[in-house]
């Protein structure tokens with residue numbers, strides 16, 4: 001939710017945050033990351049309320065608070081009763097210069113101080129090396145050694161500008177997973193369209209925590225979408241996702257789209273309006289025989305119905321025949337061929353609807369002909 005709120009069109013009210021947190025908990029996410037208690041006037045009270053709300057429901061979902069490495073901010077975050085603190089600071093040369101003006105030794109010193117402080121309070125703490133993929137390897141190793149010695153639980157490696165390739169993500173994270181004992185987290189932006197593949201590469205490299213947002217919203221064009229990561233993993237092995245309530249996923253995406261006043265993007269895995277719509281005659285014929293012929297995901301596992309788009313100029317007789325059965329209209333082979341040609345011809349002139357197709361089919365029914 002912290003990254004999601006950085007999407008320029010997002011302005012979640014407190015009630016919307018409550019609704020969204022509960023929806024995410026129903027889906028079964030492990031953590032909800034919320035923004036800093038000092039990010040806006042009521043942030044601290046809202047955080048406290050959301051923490052106790054999840055506790056009162058005995059939810060397994062935990063709240064983490066994103067926090068600058070600043071003791072006052074951390075103290076306020078700890079007061080909310082959240083499960084843990086997500087610290088962060090820029091580590092790349094760009095951010096050392098343009099963001100805080102500190103070199104890597106200074107950054108490490110501040111980070112270590114804050115990690116030790118949070119640990120002394122008995123809380124989960126992770127540190128995010130902002131812009132990790134443009135951070136000099138020696139600098140990254142230096143700060144990670146310091147964080148490990150300080151007892152950090154988890155380190156996040158964000159691709160802050162979304163420029164990393166899946167191979168870079170895999171190489172860097174597998175090296176850090178080999179060298180260090182802390183848990184590896186990945187947070188990847190989508191500036192070059194690779195957020196889902198990069199998140200997957202991170203998991204293969206040993207990351208155990210992947211940041212996602214609903215619909216992939218976030219700063220600029222956002223990060224890895226939740227449904228994208230779910231699709232990526234589900235197609236490999238559904239058992240990887242057995243802890244989640246997959247049928248809640250379309251509801252979560254719809255909820256956020258409604259809150260933002262935007263449609264679900266046409267290319268969103270699983271939840272796009274046409275993610276399971278088949279159109280070409282060759283496809284619909286095969287799908288009617290075996291849905292796996294043209295599907296790598298099973299829509300019914302997400303509570304979604306597959307549809308055949310038969311009202312098109314590239315439709316085929318098998319799709320028309322299936323629709324006739326749905327309409328309880330009996331057709332001869334010649335009628336079926338004639339209807340298919342009519343639909344293809346009509347849809348070639350201008351877009352037509354399923355109702356138009358239904359009218360054509362019904363006009364061939366024995367009863368209609370008799371009359």
Ligand code: HCA
Pocket residue numbers: 003006086087088128130131156158159160161187189219
């Ligand atoms: C930000 C940058 C961040 C932080 C990620 C993190 C990024 O603060 O907006 O702390 O895990 O992409 O680097 O979102």
Ligand code: CU
Pocket residue numbers: 003158160187189218219223
């Ligand atoms: Cu980010």
